[in-house]
Amino acid sequence: MMSATTITIEEFLEAAKEFVKKSEKVCDGWALKLDKTDIFKTYIKKDTFIECPDTTALYKIEYVIFYNLSYGVPSFSFNVWNSSGMLITLDDIRRMSFLQINQKDFYSVITQQEHPIFQRPYFIVHPCHTETLLAAFRSSSKNIIVTFLGLITPLIKLKLPLEFGYQ
Amino acid sequence: MGAVFEVDGTSFNKEPEDDQLYTNVKGTLMNKNTMEEFKSIEKATFLSVVGKEIWARIQEKNIWINKPSSLLHFVIISFADLKKFNYYYWFGFPSPMQPTVYMKDKSLSIAAIFSPKQIAELAQIYKCLDREQKCFFAVTKENDTICVKTLSSILDLKKGPLNNIDLSSMYFVFNDPSNVDNPGWPLRMYLAVLTDHCPSLLEADIKVIGLRCNATGNIESSRYFLVTAAMEDVKNKPCTVSDFWVGWEKNGKGSFGPRVAKMSASLDPVILADTASDLNIKLMKWRLAPDINVDVMKSTKCLLLGAGTLGCHVARDLLAWGFRHITFIDNGKVSYSNPTRQVLYNFQDCLNGGRDKAEAAADSLRNILPTAVSKGITAHIPMPGHPIGASLKEETISNIQLITKAIADHDVIFLLLDTREARWLPTLIAAHYGKIVINAALGFDSYLVMRHGIGDFNPDETSVSSTWIPGGSLGCYFCNDVTAPGNSMKDRTLDQQCTVTRPGVAAIAGALAVEILVGLLQHPLRVNAPAVYNLNSDTEDIPPEFQGVLGPIPHTIRGFLHSYQTVTPTCAKFKQCIACSEVVINKYMQENIEFLLEVFNSGNYLEEVTGLHELHLAAEMTDILTFSDEDEE
Ligand SMILES: [Zn+2]
Numbered sequence: 001m002m003s004a005t006t007i008t009i010e011e012f013l014e015a016a017k018e019f020v021k022k023s024e025k026v027c028d029g030w031a032l033k034l035d036k037t038d039i040f041k042t043y044i045k046k047d048t049f050i051e052c053p054d055t056t057a058l059y060k061i062e063y064v065i066f067y068n069l070s071y072g073v074p075s076f077s078f079n080v081w082n083s084s085g086m087l088i089t090l091d092d093i094r095r096m097s098f099l100q101i102n103q104k105d106f107y108s109v110i111t112q113q114e115h116p117i118f119q120r121p122y123f124i125v126h127p128c129h130t131e132t133l134l135a136a137f138r139s140s141s142k143n144i145i146v147t148f149l150g151l152i153t154p155l156i157k158l159k160l161p162l163e164f165g166y167q
Numbered sequence: 168m169g170a171v172f173e174v175d176g177t178s179f180n181k182e183p184e185d186d187q188l189y190t191n192v193k194g195t196l197m198n199k200n201t202m203e204e205f206k207s208i209e210k211a212t213f214l215s216v217v218g219k220e221i222w223a224r225i226q227e228k229n230i231w232i233n234k235p236s237s238l239l240h241f242v243i244i245s246f247a248d249l250k251k252f253n254y255y256y257w258f259g260f261p262s263p264m265q266p267t268v269y270m271k272d273k274s275l276s277i278a279a280i281f282s283p284k285q286i287a288e289l290a291q292i293y294k295c296l297d298r299e300q301k302c303f304f305a306v307t308k309e310n311d312t313i314c315v316k317t318l319s320s321i322l323d324l325k326k327g328p329l330n331n332i333d334l335s336s337m338y339f340v341f342n343d344p345s346n347v348d349n350p351g352w353p354l355r356m357y358l359a360v361l362t363d364h365c366p367s368l369l370e371a372d373i374k375v376i377g378l379r380c381n382a383t384g385n386i387e388s389s390r391y392f393l394v395t396a397a398m399e400d401v402k403n404k405p406c407t408v409s410d411f412w413v414g415w416e417k418n419g420k421g422s423f424g425p426r427v428a429k430m431s432a433s434l435d436p437v438i439l440a441d442t443a444s445d446l447n448i449k450l451m452k453w454r455l456a457p458d459i460n461v462d463v464m465k466s467t468k469c470l471l472l473g474a475g476t477l478g479c480h481v482a483r484d485l486l487a488w489g490f491r492h493i494t495f496i497d498n499g500k501v502s503y504s505n506p507t508r509q510v511l512y513n514f515q516d517c518l519n520g521g522r523d524k525a526e527a528a529a530d531s532l533r534n535i536l537p538t539a540v541s542k543g544i545t546a547h548i549p550m551p552g553h554p555i556g557a558s559l560k561e562e563t564i565s566n567i568q569l570i571t572k573a574i575a576d577h578d579v580i581f582l583l584l585d586t587r588e589a590r591w592l593p594t595l596i597a598a599h600y601g602k603i604v605i606n607a608a609l610g611f612d613s614y615l616v617m618r619h620g621i622g623d624f625n626p627d628e629t630s631v632s633s634t635w636i637p638g639g640s641l642g643c644y645f646c647n648d649v650t651a652p653g654n655s656m657k658d659r660t661l662d663q664q665c666t667v668t669r670p671g672v673a674a675i676a677g678a679l680a681v682e683i684l685v686g687l688l689q690h691p692l693r694v695n696a697p698a699v700y701n702l703n704s705d706t707e708d709i710p711p712e713f714q715g716v717l718g719p720i721p722h723t724i725r726g727f728l729h730s731y732q733t734v735t736p737t738c739a740k741f742k743q744c745i746a747c748s749e750v751v752i753n754k755y756m757q758e759n760i761e762f763l764l765e766v767f768n769s770g771n772y773l774e775e776v777t778g779l780h781e782l783h784l785a786a787e788m789t790d791i792l793t794f795s796d797e798d799e800e
Contacts, residue, residue: 086428112449120439
């Protein structure tokens with residue numbers, strides 16, 4: 001049954017608002033981008049910088065969590081730019097050590113796609129297993145986005161102050 | 168990681184985005200219209216000019232005392248090559264060279280001079296300060312607690328410190344972007360204004376705190392510097408603060424020069440369209456078929472003979488599969504009946520007598536995807552049994568040369584013509600050059616799609632007991648057909664004319680033609696990929712060596728729409744084939760145009776050359792073996 005495991009856009013928005021509030025308390029940088037004309041285009045995002053440990057090159061990362069209408073779950077997407085503002089390719093991403101993805105499974109987990117909200121290429125974590133995983137945690141989850149990020153962080157080093165900030 | 172200096176789209180807003188831990192710095196962007204102008208900027212002079220302006224501005228009524236953020240300023244010089252989407256830019260952080268600053272000691276961690284409690288107080292003070300005061304202020308230790316002193320609370324607006332202020336007790340704090348032991352660029356400016364305003368500070372010990380705040384408001388990596396500043400003569404002349412300014416940023420190579428951002432991948436719509444359409448194919452690779460070779464489609468050049476219903480469908484499916492090089496040969500013009508079935512054309516193409524199909528089809532492909540490398544060749548394909556009059560001889564020869572060169576220049580030849588005879592010349596030339604040939608023909612509600620073998624006839628490989636035929640030994644369109652092409656336009660039914668087919672037939676056949684090609688290109692043996700005799704749906708029984716990345720590849724697909732049936736017969740080369748046999752190819756190699764002209768002039772000549780003539784007399788097999796130009800019923 002779809003309704004038993006998927007979440008609605010309203011549940012997503014509710015969780016997103018609460019999540020951003022928690023983030024503000026610990027200065028974690030997540031912001032809510034509300035789209036009043038098309039509620040499905042509402043998303044939360046966080047901009048951050050990372051330094052490549054080997055080259056000390058600086059990268060800007062934008063994380064975006066949006067509502068995936070066809071799967072009925074939150075979806076995680078991101079883009080990475082170098083310090084001149086040039087987009088990093090998927091193969092470069094694959095070699096970057098800030099991602100903790102098993103190299104063998106990389107392409108089945110993260111692919112580059114046209115983003116449903118921005119219509120530009122983004123790296124999107126494939127949502128096919130999200131629904132079943134979320135369903136398993138749902139009854140015990142206080143905030144579905146915190147739970148969702150708990151599923152993502154083993155894949156990407158987000159450095160979220162999850163343990164102390166969001167519980 | 169140290170502080171990040173970021174300029175993005177929001178930097179052009181009048182009111183900066185409000186973020187508690189960000190420091191806003193005003194700057195000047197100077198964009199040059201040509202590369203020459205950009206290069207000819209005298210860089211050292213430029214910074215000194217900008218510096219003098221900044222100095223004059225902050226000196227006016229000593230505005231910096233009430234508004235310390237005015238001490239921070241940056242410049243960018245830039246040049247945008249908008250055709251190539253290359254952006255050249257160079258950041259400068261103007262800082263006065265005078266006074267000369269000496270570090271009295273190695274810098275220390277803030278923990279060496281402040282207690283944890285005091286550090287926490289300083290962090291809280293910093294957090295609560297007005298945005299304009301955050302960059303430069305001072306603190307004192309009083310009874311073990313930290314007291315904040317804004318610059319306006321310690322300095323006289325006219326000159327020097329306020330009466331009761333002891334500058335030597337001050338810790339001068341600045342927002343320090345550095346993440347190494349040395350202080351960052353704003354300190355030069357800070358010391359310049361302080362010593363200029365309070366000359367007593369020159370040559371004196373000055374206590375400085377480089378406040379380094381991370382994203383969560385923690386300031387524990389801040390540094391303590393003990394410095395002195397002195398005005399020095401330059402070239403034996405006393406100089407003033409504002410004379411010499413430095414501060415150009417080093418580029419990615421570590422030298423003084425501009426950086427370049429090549430932004431075409433995210434800004435050029437043509438490249439965006441190309442990469443986005445590629446994503447569809449890459450997704451197949453990432454998600455479902457990891458062994459797919461994405462690049463082989465991009466590099467394979469396809470020649471489409473016929474830009475009618477079939478040609479249009481094939482071209483679109485090629486684009487969808489990531490092919491980029493597509494050439495059409497056709498001699499027709501777009502007519503009013505075409506656009507509804509021939510999916511590359513529209514109403515406009517029909518006007519004024521109609522555009523040349525080959526050219527209109529090529530243009531249409533580039534409209535769909537600008538990176539498609541597409542062209543049209545308008546040429547008639549001469550046919551056996553269609554005599555060439557003296558007046559057309561020259562033109563015919565030139566057409567043959569055009570077609571021959573086009574076949575030689577491409578990797579794959581699609582035969583998408585509406586008569587059987589027109590397939591003969593390209594079949595022969597493609598066989599001679601060893602090109603992959605994909606052939607599609609339509610009946611009213613039936614179709615044939617096949618690939619041609621390009622090897623020599625080898626009876627050993629096609630013995631009766633074998634369950635498969637090597638790709639090279641597969642028959643061509645004419646191998647299974649014991650009559651030489653006559654003049655079907657004259658005395659046969661029109662069952663291959665696209666206009667009398669059920670519309671879906673062309674779409675199905677076109678799609679299958681492209682899928683067969685992709686199957687071949689993704690097979691390790693390519694054109695030599697074998698075809699099995701019995702290609703049932705149970706592909707698990709088929710040995711892995713016969714299956715490519717996308718599965719086994721049939722020789723022929725024949726489909727019947729009236730019963731929705733498909734069969735996949737496999738047939739070997741025919742030794743006496745009138746198009747691909749050794750005897751015909753040899754004759755073509757020896758006599759070339761002369762041989763071709765003779766074939767065009769006489770429908771029976773090919774039968775004589777191949778010995779088919781005798782075969783005919785021996786058996787009447789025509790009705791059993793012909794397809795496609797005979798009525799299906
Ligand atoms: Zn043949």
